[in-house]
Amino acid sequence: MIYLKDFRQGKLLYEALDSDVRLGILEELLKKGELNLAYFAKTFNVSNGAITSHVKKLHEAGLIEITTQSGIRGTQKICSLAADKIIIDFNGQPQSEGRVEAAHIDIGHYVGYDIHPTCGLATRDKVIGRFDDPACFSYPERIKAGLLWMAWGYVEYLVPNYLTPESELIELQFSMEIASEAPGYSAYYPSDIYFSVNGQTLGSYMSKGEYNDRSGTCNPSWWFGNLGQYGKKILVTVNGEGTFICGIKVSETKLSELNVEAGGQIKFRIFVPEDAVHRGGITLFGKGFGDYDEGIVCNFVCK
DSSP states (O other), X not given: OEEESSGGGGHHHHHHHSOHHHHHHHHHHHHHXXXXXXXXXXXXXOOHHHHHHHHHHHHXXXXXXXXXXXXXXXXXXXXXXXXXXXXXXXXXXXXXXXXXXXXXXXXXXXXXXXXXXXXXXXXXXXXOSOTTOGGGXXXXXXXXXXXXXXXXXXXXXXXXXXXXXXXXXXXXXXXXXXXXXXXXXXXXXXXXXXXXXXXXXXXXXXXXXXXXXXXXXXXXXXXXXXXXXXXXXXXXXXXXXXEEXXXXXXXXXXXGGSOXXXXXXXXXEEEEOTTOSSOOOEEEEOTTSTTTOXXXXXXXXXX
């Protein structure tokens, strides 16, 4: 889903849709799921160079995803839809204003976990312990981890609490880079990834897969090319109206229900339940991996 809280944010989107060929590409993907560039060139009777330009515009607008696959004649680019809906909220409210305190949490600094294979951790320099051994999540060097993954289970973090008795918290935000965790690699491997604060479930985000079509911009050179390379950066927001993920309301859980106050503990959990409809695991990218070179960021927005 593409959500525009301000219609002016959609310039790239509008330009991408202003073409019969590009609209035709979207229609073909809607009918057939995944297609290569050669199919589009033949279907619309245009050159390979022109199709590459059209596909690039659709990709930049967030409408399609592009992966690479090995074929009989070498590597080919495969296109698929990246969104099933476009929402333009003309009455969208402006972003919350106020004083912001940011807490940065390295992904290896979890205080609790329940891990089920496939699983593992890695620092910038090496894999920690062994693949698919949950015991490695207890190793001391896990605090240096920049990447962790699991088939299902959870990791829980103690968020630094920067609130003072004078603070009036109006919004709590968590941002992170995540993907699914497929055995081996699978571009389409849906996973329902949930979040909670102080035991209150906020809602879930469905990751589409584990991304491997290119290297993450921050990945160390030794990282295995046949494993997950990068994720999608998402934003979880809780305020007086409910909980939102990437701008879309996912639950009625409100800030007042989280028991977040000055001097208190703030426990943030990321998890895939054993009974999730899409139990596709979690890959969590932190410093030194993926595209953003940062761990989990928690913003306290106060008046």
